[in-house]
Amino acid sequence: MEIGWIETTIGALFATVVLTLWLSRGSGWLEPRFWRNAAVVSSLIMTGILVYLTIDSLNQIREGSARVPAYTVINKTIWLKRDYEKRRDIPVIGEEVGFFGKTWSEAEAFALVNKGKMTLQSRNCMDCHTLLGNGAYFAPDLTRAWLDPKWETMVKGMTGKATKEEAIAEWLQHPDRYPTFARRMPNLGLSEEEAKALVAFLKWMSAIDTNGFPDRFAGVQ
Amino acid sequence: MTQALPQGKLYESQKLALWYFWVALALFGAQVLFGLLAAWQYLDPNFLYGKLNFMTNRMLHINAMIVWLLLGFMGGVYWFLPMELGREVVGIRLARLAFFTLIAAVGIVVVVYLLVQYGPGNAPTLWFITEGREYIEAPRWADFGIVAVMAVFLYNVVATALKAQRITGVVAVLMFDLVALAGLYMAGMHYTPNISMDQYFWWWVVHLWVEATWEVLVGSIMAMALMHLLGTPRRIVETWLYLEVALVFGTGILGLGHHYFWIGTPEYWLGLGGFFSALEPIPLVAMVVHAVYDAGVHRMQTVNQPALFWAIAQAFGNFIGAGVWGFMQTLPQINLYSHGTQLAPAHGHLAFFGAYVTAILTVIYMALHQVRRPDLPRFDSKLWKWAFVLMVISIFGMSAAMTIAGFTQTMVERAIGGSTWQAYIEAQQHPWFQNGMVWRFVFGVFFLVSYLVLLWDLVTIGKGEVRVTKEVGAHD
Numbered sequence: 043m044e045i046g047w048i049e050t051t052i053g054a055l056f057a058t059v060v061l062t063l064w065l066s067r068g069s070g071w072l073e074p075r076f077w078r079n080a081a082v083v084s085s086l087i088m089t090g091i092l093v094y095l096t097i098d099s100l101n102q103i104r105e106g107s108a109r110v111p112a113y114t115v116i117n118k119t120i121w122l123k124r125d126y127e128k129r130r131d132i133p134v135i136g137e138e139v140g141f142f143g144k145t146w147s148e149a150e151a152f153a154l155v156n157k158g159k160m161t162l163q164s165r166n167c168m169d170c171h172t173l174l175g176n177g178a179y180f181a182p183d184l185t186r187a188w189l190d191p192k193w194e195t196m197v198k199g200m201t202g203k204a205t206k207e208e209a210i211a212e213w214l215q216h217p218d219r220y221p222t223f224a225r226r227m228p229n230l231g232l233s234e235e236e237a238k239a240l241v242a243f244l245k246w247m248s249a250i251d252t253n254g255f256p257d258r259f260a261g262v263q
Numbered sequence: 264m265t266q267a268l269p270q271g272k273l274y275e276s277q278k279l280a281l282w283y284f285w286v287a288l289a290l291f292g293a294q295v296l297f298g299l300l301a302a303w304q305y306l307d308p309n310f311l312y313g314k315l316n317f318m319t320n321r322m323l324h325i326n327a328m329i330v331w332l333l334l335g336f337m338g339g340v341y342w343f344l345p346m347e348l349g350r351e352v353v354g355i356r357l358a359r360l361a362f363f364t365l366i367a368a369v370g371i372v373v374v375v376y377l378l379v380q381y382g383p384g385n386a387p388t389l390w391f392i393t394e395g396r397e398y399i400e401a402p403r404w405a406d407f408g409i410v411a412v413m414a415v416f417l418y419n420v421v422a423t424a425l426k427a428q429r430i431t432g433v434v435a436v437l438m439f440d441l442v443a444l445a446g447l448y449m450a451g452m453h454y455t456p457n458i459s460m461d462q463y464f465w466w467w468v469v470h471l472w473v474e475a476t477w478e479v480l481v482g483s484i485m486a487m488a489l490m491h492l493l494g495t496p497r498r499i500v501e502t503w504l505y506l507e508v509a510l511v512f513g514t515g516i517l518g519l520g521h522h523y524f525w526i527g528t529p530e531y532w533l534g535l536g537g538f539f540s541a542l543e544p545i546p547l548v549a550m551v552v553h554a555v556y557d558a559g560v561h562r563m564q565t566v567n568q569p570a571l572f573w574a575i576a577q578a579f580g581n582f583i584g585a586g587v588w589g590f591m592q593t594l595p596q597i598n599l600y601s602h603g604t605q606l607a608p609a610h611g612h613l614a615f616f617g618a619y620v621t622a623i624l625t626v627i628y629m630a631l632h633q634v635r636r637p638d639l640p641r642f643d644s645k646l647w648k649w650a651f652v653l654m655v656i657s658i659f660g661m662s663a664a665m666t667i668a669g670f671t672q673t674m675v676e677r678a679i680g681g682s683t684w685q686a687y688i689e690a691q692q693h694p695w696f697q698n699g700m701v702w703r704f705v706f707g708v709f710f711l712v713s714y715l716v717l718l719w720d721l722v723t724i725g726k727g728e729v730r731v732t733k734e735v736g737a738h739d
Contacts, residue, residue: 047534077505084513161384163395175603255525256682
C-alpha cells in the first residue's frame with residue numbers, strides 16, 4: 043500500500059492519542075499530567091513527521107528534479123499545458139532555442155541564474171512583488187512572469203527589441219521610462235549583466251511545477 | 264504562588280523590562296508611520312516615488328513590527344520571571360548589554376534601510392544592506408546579532424531557574440519554546456539560488472515563529488499574567504498552557520504545509536497542509552472559552568481594568584484574526600485563487616494585532632500598575648477605553664477593507680483574468696479594490712490616532728490623583 047497524506051494524517055493523530063493515553067494511564071484527562079504528556083507527545087510526533095517529509099521534499103525540489111528544472115532550462119522553450127486528468131497546468135520544456143543568442147553550459151547557466159537570484163534579493167523585489175505567490179501585493183506575481191503575454195504584446199514594441207529576453211532586460215533597466223500602469227516600477231539601477239541574469243532567473247522559475255498555481259495562467263488551453 | 268517584591272520595589276530584571284516596553288512602543292509608532300506611507304502610495308503612486316519607494320516603507324513596516332513584538336515578549340518575560348521564580352534574574356548585566364546591543368543593531372539596520380535601501384546583486388549586499396526576503400530582510404550580520412541576543416535571553420531564563428532550583432510548568436514550557444524559537448531563526452540564515460528550497464526554509468522561520476513558537480511564548484506570558492491579574496490558580500493555568508502547547512504544536516507544525524502548496528514542493532502537502540492548518544483555530548477557540556469564563560466569574564472587574572480588557576481582546580483577537588481569517592483561505596481549493604492577494608495582509612493585520620499586540624499591552628499595563636501605584640487596589644483611567652475601542656475598530660476597518668480588495672483580486676485577477684500582468688492591473692483598478700485601499704488608509708489614520716491616545720494613556724495612567732471607585736480584592 044502506498045502511504046499518502048491521509049494515511050500519514052490518521053497515523054499521526056492515532057499515535058498521538060494512543061501514546062498520550064498510555065503515558066497518562068492512572069491520571070484523569072483534566073489533570074495537568076495528562077496534558078503535559080499530550081504536549082510532549084504531539085510536539086515530538088509532528089516534528090518527527092516534519093523532519094521526515096523535509097528530507098523527502100528537499101530531494102524532490104532539487105534543481106534538475108521532475109518538479110524543479112535544471113538551470114540549463116533557460117536555453118529551451120517553456121510553455122504551460124493543461125493536465126486534464128488532474129485539472130491543473132503543468133510546465134512543459136521544449137526544444138533548445140538559446141538565450142540572449144547563445145547556448146549556456148551547465149556552469150554558465152548556474153552562474154547566471156545565481157546572479158539573478160542575488161539581484162532579486164539585493165533589489166528587495168519581494169517587498170512589492172510576489173514570487174510563487176509569496177511577498178508583497180503592490181505589483182504583479184512573478185511566478186510565471188516569463189510567460190506573460192504583455193512582453194510580446196506591449197513591451198517588445200515599447201523597447202524596440204527583437205527578442206523577448208532583450209525586451210525584458212531593457213525594461214528592467216529602465217522601468218520608469220516604460221510605464222504600464224499608474225503605479226510604475228522605480229529604477230533600481232540594474233546593470234545590463236544584472237538585468238540579463240534576472241531574466242534568466244524568471245525564465246527558470248516559470249518552469250517550476252507549482253501544483254497548478256496560478257490556475258489557468260493567461261488562459262492556458 | 265508567584266512572588267512580587269514589597270510595594271514600590273522592583274527587581275532589576277523588571278527595571279530592564281520597562282526599557283524593553285518603551286522601546287517596543289516607540290517602534291510600534293514607527294510601524295504605524297511606515298505602514299501609513301505605504302498605504303498612501305497605493306492611492307498616490309508618485310508619492311516619494313524613487314526616493315522612499317513602497318518596498319522600503321513596507322520593509323520598515325513589517326520589520327519594525329517583528330522587532331517590537333519580540334522586544335515586548337522579552338520585556339514580558341523579564342517582568343514576570345523573577346516573580347515566577349522568586350529571585351532576581353541571573354546574568355542581568357549580560358541582559359542589559361544584550362538590550363543595548365540589540366537597540367544599536369536595530370538603529371544601524373534602519374539607517375541603512377532608509378539611506379542605502381538596496382545594493383548591487385552580490386553577497387556583500389545580503390550581508391550588509393538587506394537580505395531581500397520578506398520579514399527577514401535584516402542583513403546577515405544582524406541575524407547573528409539576533410541569535411546572540413536570543414542566546415543571552417535563553418541563558419537568563421535557564422540560569423535563573425537552575426539557581427532558584429525551581430522549574431514551574433510555565434518556565435519549562437518557556438525554556439523549551441525559546442530553544443525552538445532561536446533554533447528556527449537559523450533555518451532562515453542561508454542563501455540558495457533555488458527559490459523552492461529558499462522558500463521552504465524561509466517558512467520555517469516565518470510560519471514556525473508566528474504560528475507556533477510565538478503562540479506558545481505569548482501563551483506562557485499570558486499564563487503568568489493571568490495568575491497575577493485574576494488570581495487564577497497555578498494548576499488551572501498550567502493545565503491550559505499544556506493543552507495549548509499540545510494543540511498549537513500538534514496542529515501548527517504540520518500546518519506549515521499550507522505554505523507548501525505552490526512553491527514547487529510535492530503534492531502531499533496539499534492534503535497535509537490543508538488538514539492540519541484547518542485545525543489550527545482549535546486552540547484559539549479554547550482560549551476564547553476560557554476568557555469568557557474568566558471574565559464572567561470576575562464580572563469584568565479586576566485590579567487592572569485596561570489589562571483585563573486587553574487580555575480578553577487577546578483571546579478574541581487571536582481567534583478571529585488568526586483563526587477565522589486564516590481558515591478563510593487555508594484550504595488549497597480556495598488558496599489556489601486567493602494566494603498572494605490582499606486577503607493575506609487582511610489576515611496578517613488582524614492576527615498580529617489580535618494575538619500579539621494585545622498581549623503585550625496587557626503586560627505593559629500590569630507593569631505600570633506595579634511601578635506607579637502598587638497601593639491602588641484598582642488601576643484604571645478614562646483614556647484607555649478610548650484607545651482600546653478606537654484601536655479595535657480601526658484594525659477591523661483596515662482588515663475589512665483589505666478583505667474586500669482581496670476578494671476582488673481573487674475573482675477578477677485570479678479566477679477570471681488568468682493571473683497575468685494585465686489581469687493584475689485590471690483588479691487593481693476595480694472600484695471595489697480602489698475603495699478598499701481608500702478605506703484602509705482612512706482606518707490607518709484612525710489607528711495612528713488611537714496609537715497616540717494609547718501612548719498618552721501609558722505615559723499618564725496612575726500619575727496624578729486617582730479616584731478609587733470601589734474595592735476589588737487582589738488575588739495574589
